Amino acid sequence: MVLAELNIRHTRRHQPTRRVAIGDVYLPTSGPGYGAVLLGAVVSEHLSELDEEQLDLLPRLLADARDGLSVPRIAMRYRLQTDVHGLDRSRHRLVAGTGAVVLELDRHGWADPQVIGAVMAAADIERAIEATIAEKIVTYDFARLMDGATEVKTSEFARAIVERL
DSSP: OEEEEEEEEEOOTTOSOOEEEEEEEEOOOSTTOHHHHHHHHHHHHHGGGSOHHHHHHHHHHHHHHHHHOOSSEEETTEEEOSOOTTOEEEEEEEEEOSSSEEEEOOOSSOHHHHHHHHHHHHHHHHHHHHHHHHTTEEOHHHHTTSTTOEEOOHHHHHHHHHHTO
């Protein structure tokens, strides 16, 4: 059973252009937070492979992500885009095995687009959470602090976030 999945689309190793996009994702934010675990695993696995220049550019990408990472744009020498046509795919997953959770990381792509893709996916989740709260769809703890809020169960709040991704 797939617990979380992130498909990062990127240029193939032999192509001179550098492009990155997010493919299909399943990053659950409720319960054990498998989506966050997967994003953290992808970054930690590939971070040591970034060159010094890329490491210097990473804090800017993270700051841009916090401020609302828009695409298309250039980040860490890559063009971020939404179009996935002609791009290769790296699939990262957390799956439930027989009594264990197994991390499956696709290692055929460069490290740079993997880290960029994980940051892009995290930025999308943050935007979806903010949009859900802005629409006043919140759980009990926030509902009592907001006028005109729609109080929902935690699972419904998570579904509302996913609908806005």
